[in-house]
Amino acid sequence: xxxxxxxxxxxxxxxxxxxxxxxxxxxxxxxxxxxxxxxxxxxxxxxxxxxxxxxxxxxxxxxxxxxxxxxxxxxxxxxxxxxxxxxxxxxxxxxxxxxxxxxxxxxxxxxxxxxxxxxxxxxxxxxxxxxxxxxxxxxxxxxxxxxxxxxxxxxxxxxxxxxxxxxxxxxxxxxxxxxxxxxxxxxxxxxxxxxxxxxxxxxxxxxxxxxxxxxxxxxxxxxxxxxxxxxxxxxxxxxxxxxxxxxxxxxxxxxxxxxxxxxxxxxxxxxxxxxxxxxxxxxxxxxxxxxxxxxxxxxxxxxxxxxxxxxxxxxxxxxxxxxxxxxxxxxxxxxxxxxxxxxxxxxxxxxxxxxxxxxxxxxxxxxxxxxxxxxxxxxxxxxxxxxxxxxxxxxxxxxxxxxxxxxxxxxxxxxxxxxxxxxxxx
Amino acid sequence: xxxxxxxxxxxxxxxxxxxxxxxxxxxxxxxxxxxxxxxxxxxxxxxxxxxxxxxxxxxxxxxxxxxxxxxxxxxxxxxxxxxxxxx
Numbered sequence: 001x002x003x004x005x006x007x008x009x010x011x012x013x014x015x016x017x018x019x020x021x022x023x024x025x026x027x028x029x030x031x032x033x034x035x036x037x038x039x040x041x042x043x044x045x046x047x048x049x050x051x052x053x054x055x056x057x058x059x060x061x062x063x064x065x066x067x068x069x070x071x072x073x074x075x076x077x078x079x080x081x082x083x084x085x086x087x088x089x090x091x092x093x094x095x096x097x098x099x100x101x102x103x104x105x106x107x108x109x110x111x112x113x114x115x116x117x118x119x120x121x122x123x124x125x126x127x128x129x130x131x132x133x134x135x136x137x138x139x140x141x142x143x144x145x146x147x148x149x150x151x152x153x154x155x156x157x158x159x160x161x162x163x164x165x166x167x168x169x170x171x172x173x174x175x176x177x178x179x180x181x182x183x184x185x186x187x188x189x190x191x192x193x194x195x196x197x198x199x200x201x202x203x204x205x206x207x208x209x210x211x212x213x214x215x216x217x218x219x220x221x222x223x224x225x226x227x228x229x230x231x232x233x234x235x236x237x238x239x240x241x242x243x244x245x246x247x248x249x250x251x252x253x254x255x256x257x258x259x260x261x262x263x264x265x266x267x268x269x270x271x272x273x274x275x276x277x278x279x280x281x282x283x284x285x286x287x288x289x290x291x292x293x294x295x296x297x298x299x300x301x302x303x304x305x306x307x308x309x310x311x312x313x314x315x316x317x318x319x320x321x322x323x324x325x326x327x328x329x330x331x332x333x334x335x336x337x338x339x340x341x342x343x344x345x346x347x348x349x350x351x352x353x354x355x356x357x358x359x360x361x362x363x364x365x366x367x368x369x370x371x372x373x374x375x376x377x378x379x380x381x382x383x384x385x386x387x388x389x390x391x392x393x394x395x396x397x398x399x400x401x402x403x404x405x406x407x408x409x410x411x412x413x414x415x416x417x418x419x420x421x422x423x424x425x426x
Numbered sequence: 427x428x429x430x431x432x433x434x435x436x437x438x439x440x441x442x443x444x445x446x447x448x449x450x451x452x453x454x455x456x457x458x459x460x461x462x463x464x465x466x467x468x469x470x471x472x473x474x475x476x477x478x479x480x481x482x483x484x485x486x487x488x489x490x491x492x493x494x495x496x497x498x499x500x501x502x503x504x505x506x507x508x509x510x511x512x513x
Contacts, residue, residue: 067442068443068469071442134475136472137469137471137472138472
């Protein structure tokens with residue numbers, strides 16, 4: 001690695017509580033929930049009948065896709081990813097490349113867990129009904145995992161690495177770190193980093209069947225997602241996309257771009273499903289190692305971290321996560337950083353969680369605030385035994401902060417931690 | 427069905443697949459889908475499906491492979507319509 005500095009010059013988001021940066025910023029500052037009742041989940045007899053889904057009008061979607069693309073478009077993940085990605089590109093003040101030559105210096109790493117699950121279902125049904133010849137040309141591009149990065153690169157004209165990463169609920173944080181490393185290695189000047197996740201019963205059904213989602217709040221959706229709470233009873237499924245343009249500081253300064261924050265570094269690893277780690281449970285040793293190495297790679301001290309944007313899904317694992325942070329940072333109950341979880345407002349956006357939450361973390365640095373944790377007025381006593389209550393803000397806290405650590409953990413015992421720093425303009 | 431009627435129907439079908447509006451306006455039997463209308467080759471299969479639906483016919487793989495120009499498409503449609511009428 002060299003001395004190249006990587007900064008964030010554009011943000012885009014398509015979240016259950018805001019589908020552009022202005023409305024999302026307003027929502028996270030004010031603790032506005034995007035969780036709503038889902039009639040289709042109710043009809044299918046799901047245990048959890050509430051979810052987080054971005055609200056988009058047909059007019060809005062039509063601004064991002066051609067009439068031909070819209071014709072057979074049935075991939076919510078691609079819709080969310082393209083909206084967040086193109087918004088981030090535009091927000092960075094960047095243009096689409098000219099018709100005859102791609103932008104060789106810019107690429108994208110845009111992750112997802114599945115692509116076009118509704119489209120896939122439609123195609124499978126057609127095949128089973130002996131109608132293979134009627135499925136047309138739109139199935140592959142919407143159901144290939146890399147569909148979202150392919151759509152984005154074509155729309156912008158990107159000529160560098162075009163890839164889709166996938167690491168379960170760590171996907172979004174991983175995409176940012178992979179894009180960061182691509183720029184650090186000198187192989188790209190700009191990378192559009194982000195991730196997306198489909199909506200609907202066919203993506204959420206598997207989680208519902210695993211009984212990892214709450215079934216106790218169907219009558220009060222906005223209260224349903226309860227990270228850090230004593231009454232947390234499982235996560236609320238979510239969906240959407242988050243995106244950011246990463247760029248060398250040199251390039252950002254040369255074109256006079258606005259700079260949201262700097263990425264100092266990070267780490268990704270796995271617990272190997274050894275020790276306490278399994279396919280679905282994290283190995284605490286690996287989580288702590290990931291955080292410690294991220295701090296080391298960022299070239300900071302643990303006590304410089306002022307705020308943590310946690311993974312904190314609202315399951316019984318929340319207390320374990322706090323314990324892992326405390327051990328990794330070698331912190332006390334008193335000097336533990338402020339910690340918050342966006343999932344109280346948007347639910348667990350699965351493969352989009354890490355990117356949407358990273359957008360929230362970066363906005364905190366840019367604008368100097370810590371967004372409130374909602375639905376944890378009854379804090380989990382196992383958590384308050386580890387850290388002081390005042391480490392868990394439940395009201396908007398306006399305060400300039402320098403460094404935020406963001407971590408995401410995923411099935412497969414995988415971990416990612418990214419360190420963001422406020423960019424201090426000279 | 428007359429050639430003119432088929433061309434009129436094809437104009438409507440092809441419209442979403444091509445940005446070559448002038449070529450589309452003056453669509454004739456000599457128009458080539460890829461060379462003149464700059465249609466993405468992956469979309470030719472979608473056009474065939476739209477033709478099937480519009481004319482109520484089924485187009486086999488061999489006929490489909492020939493449908494690269496308006497003339498070839500007219501031939502296929504007329505022959506299929508003729509076959510259907512004879513059934």
